[in-house]
Amino acid sequence: MNNYKKNILKHRLTLAITAGVALSMGSSAMAAENGKFRIGVVTFLSGPAAGPFGEPSANAAKVLVEGLNQGKLPAPYNTIGINGAEIEVVIIDEAGGAAKQVEEFRNLVQRQKVDAVVGYISSGDCLAIAPVAEELGAMTVFYDCGTSQLFNEDKTPQFVFRTGLDAAVDNIGAARYLTKTRPDAQKIAGIQQNYAFGQDSWKDFTHSMEQLMPKAKVVESQMPKVFQGQYGAEISALSVKRPDIIHSSFWGGDMEALVLQANARGLLEDATAVLTCGESALDRYKDQAPNGMVIGGRGPFGAFAPDNELNRWFKDKYQAAYSTAPTYPASKMAQAILGLKHAAENAKVEPGKIPAPQEIAKAFKGATFESVSGTVQMARAGGHQAMQGISYGEYQYDKASKKGGVQNVIAFSGECVTPPDGTAALEWIKAGFPGAQCN
Amino acid sequence: MSLFAVLIDGTIYASWLFLVAAGLTVIYGVMRILNMAHGSFYAIGAYTAASLVGWYFNNGIGPVWAGYLLMLGCALVAGLIVGLIIERGLLKFMYGRDEVLMVIITYALLLVLEDTMKMIWGVNPYFAYQPYAEMGRSALAGLKVSNYDLMLVGVSLVLGLGLYLWLERTNQGKVLRAVIHDREVAMAMGVNVKRMFTLVFVLGTMLGTLAGALTAPAISVAPGIGVEIIVLAFAVVVIGGMGSIEGAAVGALLVGLSRAAAVHYAPEFELFVIYGVMALVLAVRPQGLFGRVLARKI
Numbered sequence: 001m002n003n004y005k006k007n008i009l010k011h012r013l014t015l016a017i018t019a020g021v022a023l024s025m026g027s028s029a030m031a032a033e034n035g036k037f038r039i040g041v042v043t044f045l046s047g048p049a050a051g052p053f054g055e056p057s058a059n060a061a062k063v064l065v066e067g068l069n070q071g072k073l074p075a076p077y078n079t080i081g082i083n084g085a086e087i088e089v090v091i092i093d094e095a096g097g098a099a100k101q102v103e104e105f106r107n108l109v110q111r112q113k114v115d116a117v118v119g120y121i122s123s124g125d126c127l128a129i130a131p132v133a134e135e136l137g138a139m140t141v142f143y144d145c146g147t148s149q150l151f152n153e154d155k156t157p158q159f160v161f162r163t164g165l166d167a168a169v170d171n172i173g174a175a176r177y178l179t180k181t182r183p184d185a186q187k188i189a190g191i192q193q194n195y196a197f198g199q200d201s202w203k204d205f206t207h208s209m210e211q212l213m214p215k216a217k218v219v220e221s222q223m224p225k226v227f228q229g230q231y232g233a234e235i236s237a238l239s240v241k242r243p244d245i246i247h248s249s250f251w252g253g254d255m256e257a258l259v260l261q262a263n264a265r266g267l268l269e270d271a272t273a274v275l276t277c278g279e280s281a282l283d284r285y286k287d288q289a290p291n292g293m294v295i296g297g298r299g300p301f302g303a304f305a306p307d308n309e310l311n312r313w314f315k316d317k318y319q320a321a322y323s324t325a326p327t328y329p330a331s332k333m334a335q336a337i338l339g340l341k342h343a344a345e346n347a348k349v350e351p352g353k354i355p356a357p358q359e360i361a362k363a364f365k366g367a368t369f370e371s372v373s374g375t376v377q378m379a380r381a382g383g384h385q386a387m388q389g390i391s392y393g394e395y396q397y398d399k400a401s402k403k404g405g406v407q408n409v410i411a412f413s414g415e416c417v418t419p420p421d422g423t424a425a426l427e428w429i430k431a432g433f434p435g436a437q438c439n
Numbered sequence: 440m441s442l443f444a445v446l447i448d449g450t451i452y453a454s455w456l457f458l459v460a461a462g463l464t465v466i467y468g469v470m471r472i473l474n475m476a477h478g479s480f481y482a483i484g485a486y487t488a489a490s491l492v493g494w495y496f497n498n499g500i501g502p503v504w505a506g507y508l509l510m511l512g513c514a515l516v517a518g519l520i521v522g523l524i525i526e527r528g529l530l531k532f533m534y535g536r537d538e539v540l541m542v543i544i545t546y547a548l549l550l551v552l553e554d555t556m557k558m559i560w561g562v563n564p565y566f567a568y569q570p571y572a573e574m575g576r577s578a579l580a581g582l583k584v585s586n587y588d589l590m591l592v593g594v595s596l597v598l599g600l601g602l603y604l605w606l607e608r609t610n611q612g613k614v615l616r617a618v619i620h621d622r623e624v625a626m627a628m629g630v631n632v633k634r635m636f637t638l639v640f641v642l643g644t645m646l647g648t649l650a651g652a653l654t655a656p657a658i659s660v661a662p663g664i665g666v667e668i669i670v671l672a673f674a675v676v677v678i679g680g681m682g683s684i685e686g687a688a689v690g691a692l693l694v695g696l697s698r699a700a701a702v703h704y705a706p707e708f709e710l711f712v713i714y715g716v717m718a719l720v721l722a723v724r725p726q727g728l729f730g731r732v733l734a735r736k737i
Contacts, residue, residue, distance in 0.1 A: 194710060227664075228667075229654075229659075232448050233445075234702055252659070253661035254659075261657060
C-alpha cells in the first residue's frame with residue numbers, strides 16, 4: 001500500500017472514530033436530557049459473583065423498574081416512574097476491581113449523566129466509590145456491600161446512602177440465633193474465605209459468641225483462598241476437632257462446594273453449619289444440604305422477607321419473569337430502588353421534574369420507607385445507613401416438591417443487632433451489646 | 440489422626456493437581472508452548488460435564504454407571520473438538536515463533552474462551568453433584584473420606600502410568616521423545632513433527648477437559664474456575680520441571696502434602712506454602728526437579 005492510500009485510510013479511520021465518539025456522546029447527553037430518571041445500576045455481570053448475586057440483582061432491577069414505569073406496584077409506590085418521570089436503567093458490570101469501578105462511576109455520572117447510581121456488592125468497590133460520589137455530588141445508594149468501614153471513613157456523608165445492612169449484623173444475628181436454638185453448643189469452628197469479608201465476619205462472630213455463649217470455645221479456624229473450590233483438607237481439619245457448630249461466611253460457588261463436600265463426608269451430620277449467606281443458594285442445595293443447617297439472608301430478605309403486599313407483588317413478578325424465586329440479593333436491589341423512589345418523591349419538586357441530588361439526599365436522610373423486606377429506617381450513620389432486623393432459620397428440603405425452604409425462623413429486631421449510631425460494631429460487641437433491645 | 444489425615448488429604452489433593460497439570464506439561468514438553476489457555480480447557484470440561492451430567496441425572500435418563508461414562512465421554516469429545524479447532528485454526532500458523540509470543544497468544548485465547556463460555560453457559564453456577572454423592576463415603580481410621588475422592592487417586596495413578604508407558608514403551612512415544620529432545624534432528628530423521636504437534640496439543644487439551652469433568656461433580660461450576668486453576672497448575676509444573684510427566688507427579692505430591700500439612704498444623708500459612716515450596720525448589724534447582732538443563736543453540 002502506498003503512502004497516499006495509507007494516509008487516506010488513516011484519515012477515514014480517524015473520521016469514523018471521531019464520528020462514533022461524537023454520536024455516543026450525543027446520545028448519552030440526549031438521553032440525560034430526555035426527561036427520564038436515569039439510574040446507573042452496578043452489579044457483577046461476569047466472574048464468580050455474577051451467578052449468585054449479580055444476575056438476581058440485575059433481574060430485580062429490571063422487574064422493579066418495568067413495574068414502576070407502568071405504575072403497577074402496590075401502594076405507596078403505585079405512581080408512575082419516579083416523581084412521574086419514566087425510569088431508564090443503565091446496567092454496568094462491577095467486575096474489574098476498584099480502580100476500574102471508579103472510572104466507570106465517573107463515566108456514569110459525568111458522561112452518561114445518570115441521576116443516581118444504585119449498586120455495588122464488593123466492599124472494596126464501595127470504599128473506593130464513596131469519596132468519589134461525595135466529590136462529584138452524585139446521589140449513590142449502596143445496596144449490598146457490608147463493610148463496617150464505610151461510614152467510619154465517610155464520616156460526614158452527604159450523597160452516599162446504604163440500604164443494605166452492615167455485615168456485623170449477619171454475625172451478631174447468627175450468634176443470637178445459636179443462643180436461642182443451640183444453647184448447649186460447646187465447640188465452635190469456622191471456615192471463611194481469606195479476605196476482608198471472611199476475616200471480619202469471623203472476628204464479629206467469635207466476639208459475639210464470647211459475649212452470648214461464653215462456655216463455647218473456638219476449636220478450629222480455617223481461612224482458605226477465595227474461589228478455591230476444593231476443601232478436602234479443611235473438612236478433615238474441621239472433622240478431627242469434632243465441633244458442634246461450624247460458622248461460615250462463604251458465598252457463591254465456594255459455599256455450594258463446601259456444603260456438598262462437607263455433607264458427603266458426614267461433617268454436617270456431626271456438626272451444625274451456620275451459613276450467614278446461605279439463603280442465596282436455597283433453590284440449589286436440593287438434598288445435598290442437611291435439614292437443620294442454619295442459614296441467613298443478610299437481613300429480612302429473600303426467603304426471610306415478610307409476607308406483605310409489596311413483597312408478594314415482587315415475588316410473583318420475579319418468579320414469572322425468571323422462573324425462580326428472588327433470593328436475598330434481588331430483594332436488596334429492590335429495596336435500594338424503592339428507597340430512591342421514596343426519597344426522590346419526597347424531595348418536594350414539581351411532578352414530572354427530576355429532583356437534584358441535594359434534594360434527594362435531603363429527603364433520604366433519616367427517612368423511613370416501605371420495602372419488600374418491611375419497614376426500613378435510615379437510622380444509622382446520621383441517617384445514611386439503613387437499620388433493620390435480621391432473620392435466621394433452618395434449611396428444610398421437601399422431597400415431594402424437590403424444593404428447599406426455611407423453618408424455625410427467628411427474627412431479631414434492628415435495635416437488637418445494630419450498634420448505636422457512632423459506635424463501631426466490634427467495640428459494641430466487645431462491650432456486651434450495651435443498649436441492645438431484643439425481643 | 441492428624442498425620443494420617445495429612446497423608447490422605449495430601450494424596451487426594453495431589454492426584455487432582457496432577458490431573459490438572461498433566462496436559463499443561465505434555466504440551467510444553469513437546470511444543471514449548473506455555474499454554475495459558477489450559478485453564479479454559481479445564482473449565483470447558485467442567486461445564487460440559489456439569490451441564491450434561493446434571494441433565495442426565497435430573498431427568499433420570501438411565502443407570503448411574505452410564506452417568507459416569509457420559510461424564511468422561513463428553514469431556515474427551517469436547518477436548519478433541521476444542522483442541523483440533525485451536526491447533527488447526529490458530530496455532531499451526533504460529534509455530535516457530537518466540538515462546539513469549541506464544542504465551543501472549545494463548546493468554547488472548549484464554550480471554551476469548553472465557554467469554555465464549557459465558558455466552559454458552561451464562562453466569563449461573565452449574566451444580567452436578569450426583570456422581571460425587573452417589574459414590575458414598577468410607578471411614579479410614581476414623582476419618583470419613585469421599586469415595587469419589589479416592590477414585591480420583593486411582594484415576595490419576597492410571598493416567599500417570601498410562602502416559603509414562605506410552606512415552607517409554609511405544610514407538611509413538613519414542614518418536615515423541617525424540618521431538619522433545621531435539622525437534623530439528625527429529626525432523627531431519629523423517630519425523631512428521633507437525634503431525635506430532637497436532638496429536639500432542641489435542642491430547643493435552645483432552646487431559647485438561649478430563650480434569651475439569653472429573654472435578655465438576657465436587658464443586659459448583661462457575662465463571663472464573665479456569666483462571667483460578669492455571670496459577671496452581673503452573674506452580675506444580677514449574678516445581679516438577681517444565682515438560683516432565685514424572686516431574687508433574689512429584690510436584691503435585693509435594694504441593695499436595697505441604698498444603699495439607701499447613702491446613703492441619705498451621706492454617707495461616709496455607710496460602711503461602713504452595714509458592715514457598717516452589718521458591719525453595721527453584722532456588723536449589725532452577726530447572727525444576729526433573730527438568731533438564733538445555734545447552735543454548737548458537
